[in-house]
Every structure is written in structure tokens, then in C-alpha cells.
Amino acid sequence: MKVSLPVAMGAALLLTGSAVTGLRGQAPMTFIVESPTMTTGRFMPRDYSPDGRNLSPPLTWSGLPAGTRQLAVISQDYGAGRPPPWVHWIIYNIPGDAGGLPEGIPFDPDHPMPPEIAGAVQGNNGWGLPAYRGPAPPLGSVHHYHFAVFALDEELDLPPGLDRRELLLAIEGHVIGQGDMVPLYERQPMNQFPR
Amino acid sequence: MTTQLRGTDVVIVGMGAAGGVAALPLAEAGLSVVGLEAGTWLDQRDFAPDEIRNNYRDWPMLVKKAEQERPTSRATSATRANQIGGHPMMNAVGGTTLHYWAQSWRLNPWDFQVVTETTARYGASRIPYGSTVEDWPFGYDELEPYYDRVEREVGISGQAGNVRGRINSRGNRFEGPRERDFPMPPLRWTAFHDRMAEAARSLGWSPFPGPAAINSEAYQNRPGCGYHGFCNKGGCPINAKNATHITTIPRAVDTGNLTVITRAHVTTLEVGSDGRVTGVNYVVGSNEYFQPAQVVLVASYTYENVRMLLLSKSRAYPDGLSNNHGQVGRHYFSHHQGAGVGAFFPYDLNSWYGLPAQGVAVDDWADDNFDHADLGFIGGGNLWIMSDRRPISAANMGTYGQSRNWGSAWKRFIHENSDRTHGSYIQKTTLPYEDNYLDLDPTVTDPLGLPVIRITGQFKDNERAIAGFMQDKMEDWYREAGAIEINRGGLGNTMGASTHAYGGTRMGDDPETNVVDRWGFSHEAPNLGVLGASVMGTSGARNPTLTSQALAWRTAAHLVESWRDIAE
Amino acid sequence: MTDSNGRRPAISRRDLLRTAGAAGAAALVPGAVAAATEVTPATASPEVAGQGPVGSALPAETAPFVARALTNLTAREAEILSAMVDRLIPSDEMGPGALDAGVLRYIDRALSEAESDAADAYRAGLAALDTYSRYTRGGPFIDLSTVDQDSVLIDVQIGAATGAGVGFVGGSGSFFNMVKSHTWQGMFGDPEYGGNVNFAGWDLLDYPGVRLGVSPQDQRDLEAGQLEPVRRSAYDYGMFE
């Protein structure tokens, strides 16, 4: 299935829309966020949703600002939530030298993080769970899923379980770069799946 | 085929908190009284400390009438009414006092004179827009002797704060003057209660133990409380909770003048051509009976009191009994008991054994005990810290974002924290309003085919403002005692079916705005009396039952004194 | 007329329930004879109760109980439900889980008694859980890894498993909440109902047990962490029906 995205939107989507300001009030620089399995403006695979295995998707980033010590990721949908956005995933304390996130970060706090992102912890999403939970928009509607990545100038030792507001407060003043990718999703009726 | 029974002096419909108390002075005065009760007798053998039965399966009582006629509710007349939630009132001899929490408060003097007091202190404009609140037809002093009597007859434990004007700071210094101390000392406190009281004092507040219809020591040949922890929606296995089925009702039966008929479901009252009530119709299973009486007292709880009157249409009362002024069902309100606050502590509270009536109260933010000049509301709330924990509910505690609420991580969390949460109970002034009322639901019926009550009611700005204000105070209190997490409930909107339902047959001197007079008798049908909180025009910031019982005693005493005038 | 006046008649509540329950059951389930609510005597240990004909210890009318329980939950449904409650409260280093504590038996019995209205919701919900597992994780629920089972259950809990064609009635979240609520009752409720075997639930909470009286000294002992737990069902006190 293909959906063409207005060109202007691609640029706008680079901004997270969050209220985070950078170091000394400067606008943070932007960097590239990509995924081996997802593309901005295209539908993401159903295994990243409850129509499939509901794994967290892999992300990669490049061109981080010099001095990046740590990263944080928020995945959110501005078309849902009261008030928006609805938060699908929050993960932070990600080591600054990690080139991205592998697929399928454990949703259970008892299971260890993959070694390349040792120390990372997850915050509470809109369902109050410290885990990734993928898109489940109402049947028949296409939603945009922002994966916003923040480059931080310091190794913050934040406790697990922060919600979006708490995380944004905690990283305020430490954000030296931001990147973003925005795949889409539309729910698929189960009875059209192969069993 | 209706069986006509032999006449009696007085019929009381409902042998609960109010009816069960009124029976005693009538029977003692030698009047022959028939108590018609929809439920059955229950006793200690039925009161197993069993959380599944009490709190999850809602008591396998033998009659579940209240549950089958749950009122529908809606916020405003523009919306559809639905039956939401259960309705935990009891159908048994003793009524809801069998499994209630038994906090047994007097109202404070301000509650009797909200209009006069508010106008004098802040100006008439401070009565909330659309409220139909009136002063009671009498003040606290008039009811004091009946409070005093009922506290002894039923058996209330507590700490006096004001005995004939002498303030005792161990009790509630804001309470109205009482003639004497309580007949029993207050229920004991635990270390957590001490800690909360200490925290209240360091905030500059005045904590005190609340009053309870529970024996703190042996009283009337029954033992003191066992603190077993199953009092909330459970009956007392050792008869230390002073429900009317073991206090006033058996004493009335022992006079030989009270006959209790169980499983008797009263449907309507009959009226003669002179507008006087002639008796009541009731059914037992599929058998129908008519019980003639000189005087009828309805005491079947607010919703059923109103429903019974509205269903009893006659030539004299085409819109329902005593409703020729259109006041039956008006001035309805239910206590704003929502908008709670929860707290999570870093230490065990040791509250497995206790009861909701065992607690620390703070009245500093109730009624008009503080200056409202710069506040956007009148009234306030009573803050109440109680002991109440049982295993299933403890295991259902929120995890404050620390864990999913199931699985292995949760097992570790709950093992550590099952005794570390607390939920507050905050009762708040709630006022009657023009557009909050009860009537008959146009579509929903009970198993007899009779319409159920429809509640049209909404907590208004004044109530919501109080709720937010009280949540702030409660949070301060918890934090002072070391709470590390706090959560708050919503401020409230639609009034659902409530265990503290007031009005609908309001008491007052003016027949244009009230159903019953200052004695609890109908302005229209002189031999009809109404018992229960349906006669109350204000709630105060505390539970209704003791006030309902004091009023019931007063109505009964008046009937005895004025028998000729009322009955003949 | 009726049991008027005096105190209650000398007929036990359990007798009445037995009669009422039997009549109700017979009306609903043709051929189901007299298998009423709660016929287990208070003296029967939870391990014995409900595990089939156990001879003279139980009244004769207990015998059909198991057969009827099995008609509430088919073997297949019982398998799926077992796998589900085993993830909700697993057996692990913290101690016994829901299965060890007899939660399945609790739910089975509840479905024949107080929760009989829920039988359809169980039937539909368990089938939907399985369908959802097959569609999304490629196999029946019981064959998934525990990680995938948990992932499925999270999606069921948050109401995300409600794709068209799966068959949850009224949202997957309400099915989850119902099962969770019954599981908690079975784990932490009185053992009389067939769950909380060996007081596993109460031990997990450090709940010191059902007592009829708690003295000031008991309370102080509790506060000092020195109150010995009482291991009794309420019905072991012999004074309740």
C-alpha cells in the first residue's frame, strides 16, 4: 500500500512540536533518524502494531551533534490523546555512542536491555506502561507516528517510569540536537490476515 | 385478591436505620406498631468475615430489592438516564445499618442555618446560583436532646469536643455543644493514626477520633469491637456494630407492641376521600395484603420514600401522595463523596485490622469553620483517615507507575507494598439546586413492573470547587505524614445512585417548598410521616445516619405527644 | 404468615441457598440435579473440595459439581484460561502462582454460582484470545513463548486487541479486567471458594489472616512485625453459614 505525503509535510515533520529548548536557549541542530524497516510517510510493518507482534521498531541515527553524551526517544501520535499527543513509547538514558535501537526492546523490566544500549530505561507511555505499544488507531483511519530522538549534552541518570511531561522537564536545557522520522499506520482487519 | 388485615395504630414502612429507631418510642408509649420490612432477619451466622461475599458478591442477602430497583441517573434533563453501577443498600431487618460503616456524626450548628449564616457573614450573593437551600425550620439546639437520646439508645462511641460550651481539644472543637459525653470512649487508634494525627497537628489543624455506632467497650450486654477488618459492607459477627436489628428493634419487639413482618414489600399507600392516609398495600411473594393504619410512617430510604409517594396516586393527590405542591422529588442531592485522594507511603501502615469508623478526623476545613471571604465557594469538607484493608482490595492497589499490575514484577511490588497505600474519605457540603431532582423513570421498571426512580443531578460549581480545595488539604496532610506519591480522583459530575441521598421530601415550614413540616409530617396528608434523610435540606460535611435517627426519634416522640391531633 | 416477629427462624441460610440454587440450576440446565451453590461443608479442606467424587466426606449432591464445571469451561477453554492466569500471577521465586493457588477451580465454581452471568463472556473471550494470538503471533495462545503471551495479554488489557473479526465482545479490555478480577478473588479471597490454596495469596501479601478479635497487643505485635499469621478460612471458625 502506498501513500504519497505532501512534500512540505516532510520538512515540517522534522520538528517534534515539543517545547524543548536547546542549550542556552538556542534551537537545537537537527540530525538524521532512519530505520531499516520503516520510512517517513510510508506504512510501517504490522509487527510494530498490535496487528502483529507489537515489537518496538529498530531506529538508527547519524550526524549527531558533537558532544552528544546520551539520547532519549519519544514515539507519539499527535492525532490522538486528550490532550494530544498520545504517547506510544519513551526510552532514555541511551548511551551517546549507540548508533540506534535494535528491534524488539523488552517490554518487561525483568528482561535485560540489549548490550549496545545498556543502561537505557523506559518511561511510561499513554497506557501507563514502561514499554513500547504500537499503533492501534480507529479502524479506517491513517495516523502519523513521530519517533523523536533527542541528543543530550550530559549523561543524565534518570529513573525509569517517567512520563512524557516529566522526561521533557528532565532533559530541558540539555538538548543539543533533535531528529525525527514519521511512518504511518492503518489498522488491518484481522479477518484479512493469513492465519 | 387482596387480603384485608386488622387495623393498627401505626405502620412503619422499612425497618432500617430510621424506621428501626422510630419504632422504639412508639412501642414504649403503648401504640401498636406494625413494621413492614421487605427483607428478612439476618444474624451473626450470616456475617462471615469473607471479602468475596461482602465486597465482591454483594451479600447473598435473601432479598435483593434495592438492587432490582436501582435508580437511573443523568446529569441534566437534556441527557438520557441510565442505570449505572450497583446500589449497596441492604434489605433486611436493620436495613443498611447491618453493613454500613457506622460513622455516627451530628451535624454542626452551621448546617441548620446555611442561608442565615452565609448571608450574615458574606452577603446573600454568596448563596450559589440556582440553589434552593433553605434554613432548617429549627436549629441544632432543638435536635440536641434527640441526638443525645439516640447516642445512648443505639450506642455511640466517641470523644466529646464541646460539653455544654466547655471545649475539649481532644474532641472536635467545632462541634455544637452537647449535653454530655458520649456513652463510650472512642475506638482505639493504631500507630498510623497517631502518625496522621501528629502530622495534622504540625499543620496547625485539630485532629480527633470520630464517632461510631460501634462499641469501643462492652455496652448493653454486647462486646466491644474486635477490629477484625471486615466491617466495610460486612455485618458484625460479634454484634459490636450497633445496627438497629440488635438495638432498638428487639427492644421495641420486647414491649409486645411491635410486630415485624418480613418479606413485606410495600407498593403504595391508600388515601380516603378526606385526603387522609388509610393504610398501605404490600405484597409477600404473589400474595397481596392491605394493612389499615391510623398513621403511616415511610422509612424505606430516600429513593423508595419518594417513589412510593409518587406511585400512590388518588383523587385527592392526582400527582402522587402529598405532591399537590409539586415538591415530592425536589431539592434532591447526594453527598459529594467522590474526588478522593490516594497516597503511597514508604512504610507499612499496619492497617489489616481495623474498620472505616476507626479514624482520625479533621474538621478545620468543614462547614464555615474557616474564612470563605476570598474563596469561590461556601461550605467545606471533613477529612477522614480510616483503617480499612482486606486482601483482595489490597492486591488491587494501584502501582503508582512502578510496575505493570500483573506478572512477576508485580508480585514483587505487591509483596513489598500491599500495606502501604491509603485512600482518604472526604465528605463535602452538597447543596440542593433547582434542576437536581427525582422523578419516575419513563421506561425502566422493577420486577413488579413499577417504574424506578430517575435521578437528574449534577455536582455544581460550588461542590466542585470544594472538592478541589479539599483535595489540596488532603494532599498536604498526606505529604506531611511522609507520602511519596499522591493521586486524585476527578472532581465529579453526574450524581449516581448514592448511599447518602438527601431531599425529595424536604422538611420546612413553607408548604410551597417543603413536603413535610417541622415534625416530619406531611403538609397535605396529616397522618403521613416521613423518616430518613429524604427530609433533610442540607448534608453538612458528614454522614447522615445519626441525624436521620435523631429526627426519626423526634418525629415518633411528637406523634406520641400529639396522637389525638395526628391520628384521629 | 411468614417468619414474622420473633427473631429469625431456625433455618440456615445455607439450607435456603441450597434449595434456591438447586431450583435455579435445574431451571437453567436441564438434567442438572441439585448441584447447588456452596454445598462444600466448611470442614472440607480446599484441596479436597471440587476435585470430583470424594466419598462420604461431602453430601451426595456435590457429586455432579465437577461434571457441571466441565460443561462451563471446555477442556480447551480451561487450557487457555490456565495459560492466561499463569501469566497474570506466575509461579516464581516469590512463591506460588495463580494455578498453584487453585484460581482455575475458583473461576470454574464461580461460573456455576455467583458469576454464572459471565459464562458467555468467558467463552467468547477465551476464543477471541486464541484467535488474536493466531492472527498476530502466529500460533495458539498456549503455544506462544511467555514473552509473546505477555505481549498478547498487554494488548488485550489495553484494549488494542480489538481488531475486526477477533470476536471480543465489548472490547478486549473488559474481558481482561473480568478475568483479572476473578483471578484476584481466587488468589486472595477466602479458601472456602476453592482458591488461595495453602494461603498462597495471603502469604504473598503478608496478610496475617482472618481473626475475629484483634487485641491492642495483637495490633502492637503487627506493628512490630511479630504477629504470627492465622491460617484459617472464615468458615473454619464454625460459627458461620
Ligand SMILES: Cc1cc2nc3c(=O)[nH]c(=O)nc-3n(C[C@H](O)[C@H](O)[C@H](O)COP(=O)(O)OP(=O)(O)OC[C@H]3O[C@@H](n4cnc5c(N)ncnc54)[C@H](O)[C@@H]3O)c2cc1C
Ligand atoms: C456501605 C455503606 C456504608 C455506609 N456508611 C455509613 C456511615 O458510616 N455513616 C452513616 O451515617 N451512614 C452510612 N451509610 C448510609 C446509611 O446506611 C444510610 O444513611 C441509612 O441506612 C439510611 O437509613 P434508612 O432508614 O433511610 O434506610 P435503610 O437503613 O436502608 O432502611 C430502609 C429499609 O426499608 C426497607 N424497604 C425498602 N423499600 C421497602 C418497601 N417498599 N417495603 C418495605 N420495606 C422496604 C429496606 O429493606 C430497608 O430495610 C452507609 C451506607 C452504605 C451502603
